[in-house]
Amino acid sequence: MTCSASGGDAARAAELLQGARRVLIGAGAGLSAAAGLSYGGERFARNFAPFIEKYGMTDMYSAGFYPFPSEEARWGYWARHVWVNRHEPDALPLYRALHAFARERATRTASSWPGCSRAPRTASCPPSSCPRAPCAAARWPCTCAWTGTS
Structure with missing residues (x-):
């Protein structure tokens, strides 16, 4: 089944979910975006200014692959990333x-x-x-x- 915003696909999907005996929920990076978390722009600039200045990072996603010069620098970034995306915002x-x-x-x-x-x-x-x-x-x-x- 393909879903689209038009037609009855979303309503049909909701009907199938409500009638299912079991539902497996798999979620990836798209769930954060759909929930409204921005990994770039002003939010990134506001929360990661020292990392942007020092390493030239452009967004949180690509920063996750940055070749940090030390484990301390890597975990410094990741601690901030977790704080900003997991602990700081209320449940969306x-x-x-x-x-x-x-x-x-x-x-x-x-x-x-x-x-x-x-x-x-x-x-x-x-x-x-x-x-x-x-x-x-x-x-x-x-x-x-x-x-x-x-």
Whole structure:
């Protein structure tokens, strides 16, 4: 399926996502751009002036490949990069929407498995207490009472 802004492709994609049993979310550099993070321009100039002056960098993306003269200089850049792109901004609306979608899907999926009462949490489910792969592979507190065979 190809998606475009016109026609019903986006609506059809949303319908398919809502009806899917499982959704795998893969994200790369394009997600930051779509969320509104700029890796160049005024934002780069404001946050990386010393690096721009010293090394002639033009944007955060290409700066990631810069042959720094030392590990200290490389990690100085990367510490700043992480701060500016991960810690400094609040969660952007696209990230919040994606998180809400994934959380809703996880809760719906957990409640759809018969005999298993689960809610998301950070501790792993021990496979011995819940032999079914959806529970054993996920991070759920398992109180499974599976009967029959898989």
